[in-house]
Amino acid sequence: MRLSIQNTPFSPAAELEGFATGHRETGAEVSFTGRVRDDTGALQALEIEHYPGMTEAAISAIMAEAATRWQLLDCLVIHRFGRLAPGAPIMMVATAARHRAEAFAAAEYLMDYLKSRAPFWKREITAEGAQWVGAKASDEDALTRW
């Protein structure tokens, strides 16, 4: 299990090197990378603010809960903060389990909870100025399925 909250860039491929190694019973590995999306072509940067201390505590609790619901052999969460360029990886999760159903479900659970229970706030920077990204009701609704 590994969690990193960082303001430096990361390479999703490099982070998966060594993930879940040492667990011969691993039969399934799922990874997801979230990138800075530019819907209009006008995005200059995405700024991410977070709550140091609570961020680590909240995500650790989410990871621990995932590990009790599914038999995870390994679990990884990386989330950036600071100023990011369009296309840059914002965050990634990876899960390893014996079978794919568990690995997929745990990865989706981690993503759903990271969206609305980890204290990050995004602000889009364009030539017109800066705009805070609002939370979506659908993100909150997604938690009800768990």
Added chain:
Amino acid sequence: MIDVLYFAWVRERIGLAQESVETTAATPAELVTELAAREPRYAAAFADTSALRVALDQKLASFDAPLAGVREIAFFPPMTGG
């Protein structure tokens, strides 16, 4: 004394990231009422608490949770992680 932290647009509207507040408020809702009475910038930030979330000692809480023994309270908009 309680440390009060503000994030995202709450921080911008109030113009502060953190302050120490002397208060007898029993709940976050009472503290919000006290702060909003201070100055227009606080009133603007706290105009609609349904648009806000609160954390007590770095755990999400409700606006009517007890403040007794809490050292750090944070106000922020709904989170947009991932």
